Amino acid sequence: MILQIQxxxxxxxxxxxxxxxxxxxxxxQILGLIGxxxxxxxTLFNVINGVYLPSKGRIIFQGEDVTHRNTTYxxxxxxxxxxxxxxxxxxxxxLENVMVGACFGREGHGLAQARKIAHEVLEFIGLSERxxxxxxxxxxxxxxxxxxxxxxxxxxxxxxxxxxxxxxxPSEIDHMVDVVKRIREQGITIIMIEHxxxxxxxxSDRILVLDYGQQIAEGSPExxxxxxxxxxAYLGDPKLAQRLMEGAE
Amino acid sequence: MNTLRNHLGLIASLVIVVLxxxxxxxxxxxxxxxxxxxxxxxxxLASGLNILLGYTGYVSFGHIVFFGLGGYIGLYMITAQGQSxxxxxxLAGLSSAILAFLLGKSILxxxxxxxxxxxxxxxxxxxxxxNNFEPFGGPIGMSVNFGVYQKYGGAMQALNMSFYVMLxxxxxxxxMSYLVKTSKFGLGLLAxxxxxxxxxxxxxxxxxxxxxxxxxxxxxxxxxxALFFFKNGSIEPAEAFPLHTSxxxxxxxxxxxxxxxxxxxxxxxxxxxxxxLLLINPLFKNIQxxxxxxxxxxxxxxxxxxxxxxxxxxxxxxxxxxx
Ligand SMILES: Nc1ncnc2c1ncn2[C@@H]1O[C@H](COP(=O)(O)OP(=O)(O)OP(=O)(O)O)[C@@H](O)[C@H]1O
Ligand SMILES: [Mg+2]
Numbered sequence: 001m002i003l004q005i006q007x008x009x010x011x012x013x014x015x016x017x018x019x020x021x022x023x024x025x026x027x028x029q030i031l032g033l034i035g036x037x038x039x040x041x042x043t044l045f046n047v048i049n050g051v052y053l054p055s056k057g058r059i060i061f062q063g064e065d066v067t068h069r070n071t072t073y074x075x076x077x078x079x080x081x082x083x084x085x086x087x088x089x090x091x092x093x094x095l096e097n098v099m100v101g102a103c104f105g106r107e108g109h110g111l112a113q114a115r116k117i118a119h120e121v122l123e124f125i126g127l128s129e130r131x132x133x134x135x136x137x138x139x140x141x142x143x144x145x146x147x148x149x150x151x152x153x154x155x156x157x158x159x160x161x162x163x164x165x166x167x168x169x170p171s172e173i174d175h176m177v178d179v180v181k182r183i184r185e186q187g188i189t190i191i192m193i194e195h196x197x198x199x200x201x202x203x204s205d206r207i208l209v210l211d212y213g214q215q216i217a218e219g220s221p222e223x224x225x226x227x228x229x230x231x232x233a234y235l236g237d238p239k240l241a242q243r244l245m246e247g248a249e
Numbered sequence: 250m251n252t253l254r255n256h257l258g259l260i261a262s263l264v265i266v267v268l269x270x271x272x273x274x275x276x277x278x279x280x281x282x283x284x285x286x287x288x289x290x291x292x293x294l295a296s297g298l299n300i301l302l303g304y305t306g307y308v309s310f311g312h313i314v315f316f317g318l319g320g321y322i323g324l325y326m327i328t329a330q331g332q333s334x335x336x337x338x339x340l341a342g343l344s345s346a347i348l349a350f351l352l353g354k355s356i357l358x359x360x361x362x363x364x365x366x367x368x369x370x371x372x373x374x375x376x377x378x379x380n381n382f383e384p385f386g387g388p389i390g391m392s393v394n395f396g397v398y399q400k401y402g403g404a405m406q407a408l409n410m411s412f413y414v415m416l417x418x419x420x421x422x423x424x425m426s427y428l429v430k431t432s433k434f435g436l437g438l439l440a441x442x443x444x445x446x447x448x449x450x451x452x453x454x455x456x457x458x459x460x461x462x463x464x465x466x467x468x469x470x471x472x473x474x475a476l477f478f479f480k481n482g483s484i485e486p487a488e489a490f491p492l493h494t495s496x497x498x499x500x501x502x503x504x505x506x507x508x509x510x511x512x513x514x515x516x517x518x519x520x521x522x523x524x525x526l527l528l529i530n531p532l533f534k535n536i537q538x539x540x541x542x543x544x545x546x547x548x549x550x551x552x553x554x555x556x557x558x559x560x561x562x563x564x565x566x567x568x569x570x571x572x
Contacts (some may be wrong), residue, residue: 049450075452083450091442091508100440103433104452111433150451 103153258572308443325477345471506555
C-alpha cells in the first residue's frame with residue numbers, strides 16, 4: 001500500500017468537511033475521487049499533502065505515519081499535486097516553473113539537471129513551444145498542463161490531480177486522459193478528482209465517492225455507477241446523474 | 250567566450266559600478282568623490298534590500314535598521330575597543346546577519362502588510378533601545394577620536410580609502426545579488442515571491458529560504474553602516490535609523506526594477522541624481538521627500554516592473570544583458 005487513510009476527519013468550525021474517511025491505495029493504481037460540489041474532495045487532498053492537519057485520524061504514506069508532516073516534507077517524500085484553482089508562478093517562465101518542481105521535489109536536482117528534466121517533462125505534456133514564455137501568458141488549458149508538468153518534474157511516487165479536465169474542450173480532455181494513462185504506465189500512483197464522468201470512469205481502476213464529507217461508496221467504476229446511494233447523492237444534479245449513468249456504459 | 254556571454258547580465262552591472270567609481274578616481278576631485286560615495290552607498294543598500302524585496306517578495310520598511318546597527322557596532326569596536334575598520338566592518342555585518350536571522354525566525358511568518366509593519370516596529374524598537382543604551386552613548390551617540398584616522402595615514406587618506414572600500418563593497422553586493430538570482434536557492438526565492446503556498450507544495454523550504462534571504466540582504470547594509478559612520482566620524486540614533494531612508498531604498502528598487510540585478514543599481518543611481526537636482530533647486534529643496542513619494546506612486550501605477558522590467562518586456566532579445 002502506498003497510501004493508507006485511517007478514519008480521517010476534518011472540521012472547519014462547525015462544518016464537517018470530512019468524516020471518518022478510510023481507504024487503502026495500492027501502488028500503481030488510479031483512484032477516481034468523485035462527489036458533488038463541496039463534498040470534501042479538495043479538502044481530502046489538502047489533508048493528505050499536509051496543507052491542513054486532520055482533526056482526527058491517521059495518514060500513512062509508504063509505511064510512514066505522515067499525519068503531522070507539512071507539505072514541504074510530503075513533497076520531498078514523493079507526493080506531488082495539482083491545484084483545482086491553478087497557481088502558476090506568473091512572473092517566471094514556463095520552464096522555470098517546471099524547474100522548481102525538479103529542484104525542490106523528491107529528487108532535489110541542481111539547476112542544470114533540473115533544466116534537462118523540465119524540458120523532457122514539457123515535451124511529454126505538450127508545452128515545449130511555450131517553455132520560454134511567462135506562465136502568466138498561458139491560457140487555462142495550458143495552465144492546467146503546467147500544473148501537471150511541475151508535479152511530474154518532481155518524479156513523485158503519488159500524484160494528486162484536482163480537476164485537471166475542468167474547463168477543457170473535448171479534444172483537450174482526450175489529450176489529458178491520454179497523458180494520465182501514460183503517467184500511470186511510468187508506475188506513478190494517481191488519485192484523481194474529476195467531474196467529467198466519462199473520463200474518470202474510463203481511466204480509474206477504482207472509484208471512491210464522497211458526499212457531505214462521508215464516504216458513501218467505493219468500488220469499480222461499474223459498481224459505483226450502479227450504486228443507488230451514489231445516484232441519490234447526484235440527484236440534486238440530475239444532469240450529472242445522467243452523465244454518470246452514461247459514463248458507465 | 251561562452252561563459253562571458255552567459256554572464257552578460259553581471260558584466261553589464263559591474264561595468265556600471267566601475268564607471269561610477271572611476272569618475273572621481275580619474276578626476277581626483279573630492280566633491281565628485283563624495284557624490285560617487287553616496288551613489289555607491291545607495292546602490293549597495295538597494296541591492297541588498299532587493300534580495301528580500303525583489304527576489305523573495307517581502308517588503309521591509311525598516312531595512313535601515315541593519316545599516317544603523319552595523320554603524321553602532323562598527324563605531325563601538327573602533328572607538329571603545331580600538332579595533333581596526335576591517336574587524337569593525339566584519340562584526341557589523343555579522344551582527345546584522347544575526348539580528349536578521351532571529352527576526353527571520355519570528356516575523357517572516359507574517360505575510361504582506363503585517364510583515365512590512367513589523368519591520369517598522371523593529372527599526373523603532375532598536376532605535377529606542379540604543380537611545381537608552383549607555384555603552385553606545387545613549388541619545389548623544391559616539392564619535393571617532395581623530396587619532397584613530399592616523400592608522401590609515403590621516404583623515405584625508407582615511408576618507409579616500411573609505412571610497413575605495415565602498416566601491417569594493419558595492420562590487421561584492423552586485424556579484425552576490427547575481428549569484429543569488431541565478432542559483433537554485435534564488436529559484437526557490439522567486440517561487441516564494443510568486444506564490445508561497447504553491448512553492449511549499451512543490452517542496453521549497455520556504456521558512457528557511459526566507460530567513461537566509463533576509464540574512465543575506467542584511468549583511469551588506471550592516472557593513473556599509475560601519476564604513477559610513479567611520480567616515481562620518483560620529484553616530485547618533487536619529488542619523489543611524491532614519492525611516493525615510495528605508496522608504497527611499499524601496500523607491501530605488503521599485504524605480505529600477507525589483508527582482509533584477511541591474512534594477513536597484515539604475516534605480517539608486519537615478520534616484521540619487523534626481524535627489525541631487527531637487528536639493529539644489531530652491532523650489533523643491535524642502536519637499537524632496539514628497540517627490541520621492543510621487544516617484545514611487547508613478548512607478549507603481551505606470552511601470553510596476555520598474556525601468557529594467559519594462560525594458561525587458563519591451564526588448565526581450567536584450568534579456569541576457571538586462572538581468
Ligand atoms: N479553508 C476552509 N475553511 C472553511 N471551510 C472550508 C475550507 N476549505 C473548504 N471548506 C469547506 O469544506 C467543504 C468541502 O470543500 P471542498 O473544497 O473540499 O469541496 P470539493 O469536494 O472539492 O468541491 P468542488 O467539487 O466544488 O471542488 C465546503 O463546504 C467548503 O466550503
Ligand atoms: Mg474541489
